[in-house]
Every structure is written in structure tokens, then in C-alpha cells.
Amino acid sequence: xxxxxxxxxxxxxxxxxxxxxxxxxxxxxxxxxxxxxxxxxxxxxxxxxxxxxxxxxxxxxxxxxxxxxxxxxxxxxxxxxxxxxxxxxxxxxxxxxxxxxxxxxx
Amino acid sequence: xxxxxxxxxxxxxxxxxxxxxxxxxxxxxxxxxxxxxxxxxxxxxxxxxxxxxxxxxxxxxxxxxxxxxxxxxxxxxxxxxxxxxxxxxxxxxxxxxxxxxxxxxxxxxxxxxxxxxxxxxxxxxxxxxxxxxx
Numbered sequence: 001x002x003x004x005x006x007x008x009x010x011x012x013x014x015x016x017x018x019x020x021x022x023x024x025x026x027x028x029x030x031x032x033x034x035x036x037x038x039x040x041x042x043x044x045x046x047x048x049x050x051x052x053x054x055x056x057x058x059x060x061x062x063x064x065x066x067x068x069x070x071x072x073x074x075x076x077x078x079x080x081x082x083x084x085x086x087x088x089x090x091x092x093x094x095x096x097x098x099x100x101x102x103x104x105x106x
Numbered sequence: 107x108x109x110x111x112x113x114x115x116x117x118x119x120x121x122x123x124x125x126x127x128x129x130x131x132x133x134x135x136x137x138x139x140x141x142x143x144x145x146x147x148x149x150x151x152x153x154x155x156x157x158x159x160x161x162x163x164x165x166x167x168x169x170x171x172x173x174x175x176x177x178x179x180x181x182x183x184x185x186x187x188x189x190x191x192x193x194x195x196x197x198x199x200x201x202x203x204x205x206x207x208x209x210x211x212x213x214x215x216x217x218x219x220x221x222x223x224x225x226x227x228x229x230x231x232x233x234x235x236x237x238x239x240x
Contacts, residue, residue, distance in 0.1 A: 065185030077195035
């Protein structure tokens with residue numbers, strides 16, 4: 001699963017940074033049918049976690065009420081240089097992950 | 107601080123009440139710290155931008171633990187649940203949601219002291235998502 005993530009490469013210590021992530025995923029609601037009239041099973045990215053320096057800082061549990069290609073923006077305080085690790089999983093059990101490095105100065 | 111009309115501050119949405127009770131354990135929903143930013147009218151319910159902000163210092167002593175987003179009319183009322191911690195620094199979440207018809211959204215923030223802050227917004231969607239069987 002492809003995701004686009006936006007995190008500043010550099011930040012001052014203590015600075016508040018915006019974290020943006022968009023995952024390419026249809027977020028099937030389970031309420032739609034294919035051409036042959038067969039229901040398309042529900043399949044959404046149900047959990048997304050973000051950890052910073054090995055500690056979970058944000059977790060989203062999502063349902064079919066979240067739009068296709070789920071987009072999220074949240075914040076974190078830049079405390080130390082390290083990696084932000086994003087991990088997510090959908091109802092079909094497919095997993096995705098992405099890492100972004102951040103350098104904290106000052 | 108005096109809290110006036112706390113019990114009536116956030117509308118009681120009957121269909122969501124069992125869920126609300128499960129979240130709060132019967133504690134009152136207080137108004138004032140949650141801001142729910144969502145367009146009142148949308149042509150298309152497939153992707154409606156929504157911003158939730160909660161006034162909180164996000165310190166070790168006072169922060170937002172969990173944010174619940176509930177919908178009055180979507181076939182699955184729980185849109186999302188977000189878990190935050192003091193490291194977040196600011197309790198603000200932006201996302202895009204699917205909505206159905208004319209309804210109210212209810213956002214409940216579980217605070218670190220065990221209290222619950224909430225806000226509600228009415229939205230009208232002319233072309234719905236969720237129930238679209240096409």
C-alpha cells in the first residue's frame with residue numbers, strides 16, 4: 001500500500017510539527033455491489049499508528065465512515081532526532097509501513 | 107470555574123446514547139473545549155473535510171487521551187477513534203469523512219482527568235455516501 005507522508009525534515013527542539021499522511025486505499029464500505037450484483041466485502045484501513053523514537057504517539061482506529069484514500073493530519077512536538085514510524089493494516093490483513101527521519105536541532 | 111447547564115450543553119442524540127454511555131460510563135458531556143469544524147452543507151458525502159481541535163495544554167497532567175467521532179445516521183455510527191498523548195503537543199486532528207443525509211456529528215474527547223468534553227455539529231449532505239449501492 002502506497003502512502004504519502006509529510007513531516008518537516010528539520011525542526012527546533014520543542015517545536016510543534018504537523019504530520020500529514022495519506023494512504024492509497026479504497027476504504028470499501030461493504031455497502032457496495034460489483035457488476036454481477038455481488039456485495040463487495042468491507043475492507044478499510046482499520047488501524048494506523050505512528051511512533052516517534054520507538055514510542056507510540058498517535059493511533060487512529062478507523063471505520064467505513066472515513067473517506068477513500070484516508071488522509072490524516074495531527075501534531076507532535078519535536079523532542080529528539082529520530083524516526084517517525086507509521087504502520088497500518090486493513091481488514092484483509094494487508095499491512096503497510098513507512099519511516100521518516102527527522103533532525104532536531106537546538 | 108462554574109459550569110452552567112452542563113447536562114444540556116451538548117445535544118442528547120438518542121440513537122447514539124448507548125455508545126455515549128459506553129464511552130463515558132454515564133459521566134456528563136461538558137461543552138467548551140472541543141471545536142468541530144465541518145461544512146454545514148456538502149454536495150458530496152464521499153469526502154467531507156473535518157477538523158477537530160480540543161483546547162488542552164497537552165501536558166503530562168492535562169491532556170486529551172482519546173477522541174471519538176460518532177455519526178447520527180451513518181450505518182456504522184463510529185467513524186473513528188483517535189488516541190493521543192502529551193507528546194502530540196496539540197490536540198488537533200484533520201481528516202476526511204463519509205457522511206449520509208442530514209444529521210448530527212458528535213465528537214467526544216476523553217480527558218486525562220477522567221472528564222469528557224464534547225461538541226456536536228449539524229451537517230447536510232445532498233448526495234450521500236455510505237448507503238450508495240451503485
